[in-house]
Amino acid sequence: MTASVKRFAVRLNTKKDCVNMTHGSGGRAMAQLIEELFVKHFDNHLLRQANDQAGFDIEAGRMVMSVDGHVISPLFFPGGDIGSLSVHGTVNDVAMSGARPLYLSVGFILEEGYPLASLEKIVISMARAAREAEVPVITGDTKVVEKGKGDGVFITTTGIGVVPRGINISGDLARPGDAILINGSIGDHGVAIMSSRENLEFETTIESDSAALHTLVAAMVRETPRIHCLRDPTRGGLATTLNELAQQSAVGMNIREQDIPVKPAVSAACELLGLDPLYVANEGKLVCICPAEDAGQILDTMHAHPLGKDAAIIGEVIEDQHGFVQMQTSFGGSRIVDWLAGEQLPRIC
Amino acid sequence: MKYVDEFRQQSLAKKLSAAIKNEAAPERRYNLMEFCGGHTHAIFRYGIHELVPANVTFVHGPGCPVCILPIGRIDNAIQLAVDHEVILCTYGDMLRVPASGRKSLLKVKAEGADIRMVYSTQDALRIAQQNPDRQVVFFAIGFETTTPPSAVAIKQAKAMGLRNFRVFCNHVLTPAAIQNILESPEVRDIGSVSIDGFFGPSHVSSIIGSRPYEFFAEEFQRPVVIAGFEPLDVMQSTLMLIRQLNQGRHQVENEYTRVVSRDGNLKAQALVAEVFELRRRFEWRGLGLVPYSALQIKQPYADFDAEKFFDISSIAASDVKGCACPSILRGAKNPTDCKLFGRVCTPENPMGSCMVSSEGACAAYWSYGRFRNTGKFSARKNLESVA
Numbered sequence: 001m002t003a004s005v006k007r008f009a010v011r012l013n014t015k016k017d018c019v020n021m022t023h024g025s026g027g028r029a030m031a032q033l034i035e036e037l038f039v040k041h042f043d044n045h046l047l048r049q050a051n052d053q054a055g056f057d058i059e060a061g062r063m064v065m066s067v068d069g070h071v072i073s074p075l076f077f078p079g080g081d082i083g084s085l086s087v088h089g090t091v092n093d094v095a096m097s098g099a100r101p102l103y104l105s106v107g108f109i110l111e112e113g114y115p116l117a118s119l120e121k122i123v124i125s126m127a128r129a130a131r132e133a134e135v136p137v138i139t140g141d142t143k144v145v146e147k148g149k150g151d152g153v154f155i156t157t158t159g160i161g162v163v164p165r166g167i168n169i170s171g172d173l174a175r176p177g178d179a180i181l182i183n184g185s186i187g188d189h190g191v192a193i194m195s196s197r198e199n200l201e202f203e204t205t206i207e208s209d210s211a212a213l214h215t216l217v218a219a220m221v222r223e224t225p226r227i228h229c230l231r232d233p234t235r236g237g238l239a240t241t242l243n244e245l246a247q248q249s250a251v252g253m254n255i256r257e258q259d260i261p262v263k264p265a266v267s268a269a270c271e272l273l274g275l276d277p278l279y280v281a282n283e284g285k286l287v288c289i290c291p292a293e294d295a296g297q298i299l300d301t302m303h304a305h306p307l308g309k310d311a312a313i314i315g316e317v318i319e320d321q322h323g324f325v326q327m328q329t330s331f332g333g334s335r336i337v338d339w340l341a342g343e344q345l346p347r348i349c
Numbered sequence: 350m351k352y353v354d355e356f357r358q359q360s361l362a363k364k365l366s367a368a369i370k371n372e373a374a375p376e377r378r379y380n381l382m383e384f385c386g387g388h389t390h391a392i393f394r395y396g397i398h399e400l401v402p403a404n405v406t407f408v409h410g411p412g413c414p415v416c417i418l419p420i421g422r423i424d425n426a427i428q429l430a431v432d433h434e435v436i437l438c439t440y441g442d443m444l445r446v447p448a449s450g451r452k453s454l455l456k457v458k459a460e461g462a463d464i465r466m467v468y469s470t471q472d473a474l475r476i477a478q479q480n481p482d483r484q485v486v487f488f489a490i491g492f493e494t495t496t497p498p499s500a501v502a503i504k505q506a507k508a509m510g511l512r513n514f515r516v517f518c519n520h521v522l523t524p525a526a527i528q529n530i531l532e533s534p535e536v537r538d539i540g541s542v543s544i545d546g547f548f549g550p551s552h553v554s555s556i557i558g559s560r561p562y563e564f565f566a567e568e569f570q571r572p573v574v575i576a577g578f579e580p581l582d583v584m585q586s587t588l589m590l591i592r593q594l595n596q597g598r599h600q601v602e603n604e605y606t607r608v609v610s611r612d613g614n615l616k617a618q619a620l621v622a623e624v625f626e627l628r629r630r631f632e633w634r635g636l637g638l639v640p641y642s643a644l645q646i647k648q649p650y651a652d653f654d655a656e657k658f659f660d661i662s663s664i665a666a667s668d669v670k671g672c673a674c675p676s677i678l679r680g681a682k683n684p685t686d687c688k689l690f691g692r693v694c695t696p697e698n699p700m701g702s703c704m705v706s707s708e709g710a711c712a713a714y715w716s717y718g719r720f721r722n723t724g725k726f727s728a729r730k731n732l733e734s735v736a
Binding site for chain 2: 258264267268271274276329330331332333334335336338
């Protein structure tokens with residue numbers, strides 16, 4: 001790297017400077033931004049080759065690939081930021097096939113005028129998340145849009161991974177009788193984000209659950225290869241994910257409200273805002289559907305992992321030509337848990 | 350969650366369920382109207398239907414502030430945002446309500462109108478302070494519960510000398526609407542809608558107290574029980590209504606004593622009386638023109654009245670053809686009686702207001718799935734329409 005540092009007479013001032021149009025123009029300024037910000041923090045030998053693509057060998061087997069765009073507001077929130085989120089989100093999407101995630105690529109869309117100091121904070125957080133997950137960022141792209149045409153930073157990440165032999169996990173494999181599990185409490189991420197929105201600031205101790213779930217998934221599929229479905233209930237929350245799986249598998253589901261873990265602070269915030277935690281986003285949760293006889297073992301495996309210590313069996317798959325998700329309410333009645341319609345909006349009265 | 354979980358206990362629900370079964374005479378029907386959308390929401394969300402005998406029916410009333418606003422008023426709000434280019438501040442629930450010409454606030458926002466979702470009147474005031482060279486209008490809707498905050502905002506705006514803040518006032522009054530329902534020919538003369546008793550509003554009554562209901566409990570000989578919004582409140586109130594009916598009583602009883610008193614919140618009432626006065630009449634979706642059923646801004650605060658400041662004329666707009674919202678709001682029809690329900694009208698694509706707000710009867714029916722017992726809808730169709 002010493003040779004390249006000399007290419008720029010003055011170092012990038014990440015403390016004072018802002019993103020400008022030249023950072024996306026393909027010229028020297030862009031090269032400097034890439035080298036002194038992105039390569040510096042993401043540092044790995046594939047990225048350092050500085051090609052327009054990354055080349056790597058791969059073991060034989062079924063590969064999976066997934067892409068995720070991140071356009072969140074605010075960019076920093078309790079428990080994470082857009083950087084860590086963009087790593088976790090894609091690692092999780094790859095892992096939900098049972099695959100071991102291998103590499104990430106990243107596309108930055110930066111808005112003119114965005115402080116380089118904030119950008120560096122995001123990149124450092126992203127690099128840390130990638131390092132901790134052991135899934136390196138090996139290629140990337142940077143574009144700059146004029147002021148007013150972006151929202152600070154948009155990040156798109158793509159991930160690839162390889163599925164271990166004998167694993168067949170897909171959203172259409174849920175069968176009547178299967179058990180439905182979740183690895184912990186729901187709604188933490190959505191409430192953490194809402195608590196830091198400009199027009200809705202309220203104090204809460206809740207932090208986003210944003211986390212890379214692939215090591216948990218690896219432990220689960222190692223112990224119990226017969227898992228039918230895995231999915232991370234992100235936008236739209238648990239309710240939407242269960243409806244997606246029910247529709248894909250043409251089955252119904254029956255869940256029990258009292259078995260679904262919700263932190264008291266999350267239910268209090270939802271109560272206050274008139275929201276339903278079932279529809280609030282998560283970033284470190286997974287829904288697992290497996291044969292009933294495997295449920296106990298999977299639950300034990302989840303409990304033994306730090307990201308699954310609050311795991312619970314929350315219901316079962318049933319035959320239902322309607323494809324409905326039903327819930328036994330804690331109150332003793334029952335109701336349908338529908339898809340999220342539009343955005344969840346606070347109630348008035 | 351302390352102070353909330355206590356009102357959602359399954360063990361108590363079971364006991365109340367048994368008590369209601371015990372009290373309800375099998376040979377008669379009990380048609381109980383919950384005026385408020387909050388009650389409708391609780392009934393569906395907690396599955397209270399299943400905890401009462403089949404001859405106890407919940408009739409859903411017009412108490413959803415989003416649902417009862419006539420289309421013309423939403424057209425007016427769009428006019429303010431588009432033609433007068435104001436910053437229109439609105440509660441989130443209003444965004445998706447269909448206006449004339451397949452428009453909605455959400456759609457005109459996408460087309461460039463400056464519409465901001467706010468959580469309180471204070472947000473709107475702040476926006477006015479931050480944008481001194483723009484006109485900022487707060488789209489005020491709601492029953493007696495949301496009126497005091499609007500009064501506070503207007504008084505604050507006056508005290509701060511804000512010259513760019515206006516309120517588009519659509520505040521409505523509950524007792525007038527209940528009386529209107531009881532006087533409607535469907536209830537009184539034809540008897541096609543039978544309403545044996547009322548769940549009185551919970552939050553509204555915390556402001557106005559229980560006294561205002563005494564007149565029509567007596568006049569129309571229907572019992573009223575002021576009920577909290579928690580599911581145990583609804584069940585306890587159901588039991589109290591059935592008891593009154595069985596004993597031939599028609600009194601105002603208060604189940605929600607932890608919040609509601611006979612006189613209500615006198616300070617809030619005084620505040621509202623200082624800033625607002627009765628409108629001679631106001632159009633309600635479903636009920637038509639109801640005399641003295643809404644509020645307008647008083648003369649000393651006329652500067653803050655968007656209707657006086659801007660040239661917005663009243664717009665007579667009609668509902669989508671076939672939409673049964675008006676009858677549903679009067680309790681004369683069930684959502685499943687509507688031809689559009691679940692076919693072209695769903696929460697993703699609402700044709701009528703009752704499908705928009707989570708407090709609306711249609712949205713509650715759709716989202717929580719009572720309709721599937723009717724056998725009217727095939728699962729495939731439902732899935733296709735949500736996909």
